[in-house]
Amino acid sequence: MAFPGLQHVALTVSDLERSTTWYAALFGADPVLDEDEDGGRFHHTVFALDGGMLFGLHTHQGRESRDRFDEQRTGLDHVSFAAGSHAELEQWARKLTELGIEHDGIKKSHYGSGISFRDPDGIALEFFAFPES
Known part of the structure; x- marks a missing residue:
């Protein structure tokens, strides 16, 4: 069985409105989804990229750390x-x-x-x- 490719990436952001505007300009497209998840734990805004991949922006209803990204911290580089x-x-x-x-x-x-x-x-x-x- 071949290992599958990536289907989506989701990033937690500190200001969803600012990031949605920024990524919409970068992608040249509006999000295809913008909603609270069913359990109310987070809100996601999702863009559809070429090749069928989705790119999501998440906010965790005010529970984000608000730390700046640091690629030297364990996690996303x-x-x-x-x-x-x-x-x-x-x-x-x-x-x-x-x-x-x-x-x-x-x-x-x-x-x-x-x-x-x-x-x-x-x-x-x-x-x-x-x-x-």
Whole structure:
């Protein structure tokens, strides 16, 4: 049996409205779901990305720690979005700049190239493309 791919990612954010607006601009799309979960423990706003993957933003009804994200803490290091080519990375770099999102430019390595940036809570994000053959 093959191990399945990721179906969704959910991030806890400190300000759902701010993060929803920020991610909607980044994704160029509105959420497909915005509701309290059945038990009332959290609220989620969900975006549908290409390839069938979902990307969720959660708030835990005021119980969030409100700590800034730190990739050195055990847990999430970063979330990476697939780019198909170096040319696509260049397009994303331009879009991030147009949106006023700070980034490090395209960094190249033997295993691929990427652009690192952060969301309003400081959560580390990246666009990544494998080396072109």
